[in-house]
Amino acid sequence: xxxxxxxxxxxxxxxxxxxxxxxxxxxxxxxxxxxxxxxxxxxxxxxxxxxxxxxxxxxxxxxxxxxxxxxxxxxxxxxxxxxxxxxx
Numbered sequence: 001x002x003x004x005x006x007x008x009x010x011x012x013x014x015x016x017x018x019x020x021x022x023x024x025x026x027x028x029x030x031x032x033x034x035x036x037x038x039x040x041x042x043x044x045x046x047x048x049x050x051x052x053x054x055x056x057x058x059x060x061x062x063x064x065x066x067x068x069x070x071x072x073x074x075x076x077x078x079x080x081x082x083x084x085x086x087x088x
Contacts, residue, residue, distance in 0.1 A: 007032060030054040 007029075014027045018035040028034040034053055039045065058066075078085075 028054050030056070 011033055014035060018027070028036075031053055038047075
């Protein structure tokens with residue numbers, strides 16, 4: 001079983017500097033962590049884990065593949081559940 005690498009030793013000094021106000025700005029490792037100032041005047045602010053991590057934009061193919069996978073799972077669920085498609 002593969003385990004994810006532990007980045008805690010890399011992250012702690014940057015996190016401490018950010019909390020203490022000694023940070024040089026935004027520090028980001030895409031899809032892992034991001035430190036950025038919080039705009040407390042933003043009425044739409046949500047503090048949600050992972051919601052604001054930098055990540056690549058999805059390709060059209062990955063979106064299409066995701067939709068295909070979801071549809072297959074939903075149809076399989078309906079079939080397993082005994083839905084009568086002809087009378088609904």
